[in-house]
Amino acid sequence: MLLSDTRTNAGPDNIASFTKMNVVAPGDRVIAMMSAGNLAVTQAVVARVIDGLGLDPNEPFDTLMTVKSMYEAAQLIGNAVSRVYTSATSGPNAQNFMFDASIIVAGQIAGDKMKMFHIYAAGNFIEATVDTPFFQIGEAKYGKPILDRVARYDTPLDGAVKLALISMDSTLRSNFSVGLPADLLIYRRDSQEIAAYERIAEDDPYFKDIRTRWSEALREAYRDLPAPPWLS
Amino acid sequence: MLLSDTRTNAGPDNIASFTKMNVVAPGDRVIAMMSAGNLAVTQAVVARVIDGLGLDPNEPFDTLMTVKSMYEAAQLIGNAVSRVYTSATSGPNAQNFMFDASIIVAGQIAGDKMKMFHIYAAGNFIEATVDTPFFQIGEAKYGKPILDRVARYDTPLDGAVKLALISMDSTLRSNFSVGLPADLLIYRRDSQEIAAYERIAEDDPYFKDIRTRWSEALREAYRDLPAPPWLS
Numbered sequence: 001m002l003l004s005d006t007r008t009n010a011g012p013d014n015i016a017s018f019t020k021m022n023v024v025a026p027g028d029r030v031i032a033m034m035s036a037g038n039l040a041v042t043q044a045v046v047a048r049v050i051d052g053l054g055l056d057p058n059e060p061f062d063t064l065m066t067v068k069s070m071y072e073a074a075q076l077i078g079n080a081v082s083r084v085y086t087s088a089t090s091g092p093n094a095q096n097f098m099f100d101a102s103i104i105v106a107g108q109i110a111g112d113k114m115k116m117f118h119i120y121a122a123g124n125f126i127e128a129t130v131d132t133p134f135f136q137i138g139e140a141k142y143g144k145p146i147l148d149r150v151a152r153y154d155t156p157l158d159g160a161v162k163l164a165l166i167s168m169d170s171t172l173r174s175n176f177s178v179g180l181p182a183d184l185l186i187y188r189r190d191s192q193e194i195a196a197y198e199r200i201a202e203d204d205p206y207f208k209d210i211r212t213r214w215s216e217a218l219r220e221a222y223r224d225l226p227a228p229p230w231l232s
Numbered sequence: 233m234l235l236s237d238t239r240t241n242a243g244p245d246n247i248a249s250f251t252k253m254n255v256v257a258p259g260d261r262v263i264a265m266m267s268a269g270n271l272a273v274t275q276a277v278v279a280r281v282i283d284g285l286g287l288d289p290n291e292p293f294d295t296l297m298t299v300k301s302m303y304e305a306a307q308l309i310g311n312a313v314s315r316v317y318t319s320a321t322s323g324p325n326a327q328n329f330m331f332d333a334s335i336i337v338a339g340q341i342a343g344d345k346m347k348m349f350h351i352y353a354a355g356n357f358i359e360a361t362v363d364t365p366f367f368q369i370g371e372a373k374y375g376k377p378i379l380d381r382v383a384r385y386d387t388p389l390d391g392a393v394k395l396a397l398i399s400m401d402s403t404l405r406s407n408f409s410v411g412l413p414a415d416l417l418i419y420r421r422d423s424q425e426i427a428a429y430e431r432i433a434e435d436d437p438y439f440k441d442i443r444t445r446w447s448e449a450l451r452e453a454y455r456d457l458p459a460p461p462w463l464s
Contacts, residue, residue: 141373141374141406141407142373142374142376142377143377144374144406145374145375145377145402145403145405145406146450146454148405148406149405149447149450149451150450150451150454157463158459158460158463159454161460161462161463162454162457162459162460163454165460166454166457170377171377173377173380173381174373174376174377174380175373184462186462186463195462195463196462196463198462206458206460206461209458210457210458213453213456213457213458214453214457215381217449217452217453217456218378218381218382218450218453219381219382220449221445221446221449221450221453222378222382222391222394222395222398224445224449225394225398225442225445225446226438226441226442226445227390227394228390228393228394228397228438229438230393230416230418230427230428230430231389231390231393231418231427231428
């Protein structure tokens, strides 16, 4: 399952909402990308790997619709990131800007295993494993402690959804550069179809309910802790 | 109350333990400093403001022992940070390094109010208020959500100690650049003496107990959340 917020900002007076999740699901595959960092960079990468935009239409090229494995999907995205980097930092378009892009790609192509990769700004990538079953990109630290405590390779799907939402809740409360609505994608292994794709806004009844319950449970847990022995 | 870890690192193969808390308590005042950032910078600042080291002993100078108010203490530290910056980045000692220092100073001088300031690398500073009753420096994000949820201006002292310890626990679990032992200082308003100054190691029975309880409470709260409605 994947969860992303939609907040982007170019300074506190320039805040907008853009989805950071892009999915292809033509029948033989479900591949979803989530991105963080410079929106111009990540949108260029998405355009390249989903629609082949920016390429010579007379030359054959792969997209997420045509790659044969998830590993190839990660390579395709990594190469697109490198290409955008080269274009943005050399030649007539050279810009001396902070090149910043992180992408998570996850999914399954019929005949291949379900996989998830984290692609760095340099275009290289790592794969999720039994030891590290989740990835975060962007404003990741606020929501990491609860994942570190509870998320395991064998965490069931409904547990993963709960964890992702309470992790996002902590981030929403502590950092205004992260904002609702959020996009939630659920995929079941070997199904090759999207199980759920939800847009979660402030008034989503389930998210509201678990935010309230989680907040109350934390306050109660805090109150129930024994008093420190150093105050007499 | 103040809490600091003791981990410093110059890369993952160069980890050491240094206290980041320094206190003066001569009878008419308790002033404590906590520091984050480049250790050479912050130690130079501490040496300057507590012992007057690096100054001309023939000229009169203030230290934390002689300043007349907490505001003057913050100014003294801010000026010391600026002085170390100038010395490190100009003249024969010029170094092109990342100048990074954050300092919290808190305490009370008899006749003045209890106050807390956050001093930045630029030497300027802000004061804690009713709206923002706590400060964090260094690796702050992991431990911030629980403080944002619960810490208030009127949180009692024992609650503040519990909160600081569970906030530190989240950080310890998620980031190896933060490590035990921790230094905990408790001061009661208008007492002009230290109420408690504890070094908390892995085997501290109270900290072990609340870490276990907190972890169990979070897991239980997570388990008790209702299942998401999108998985049928």
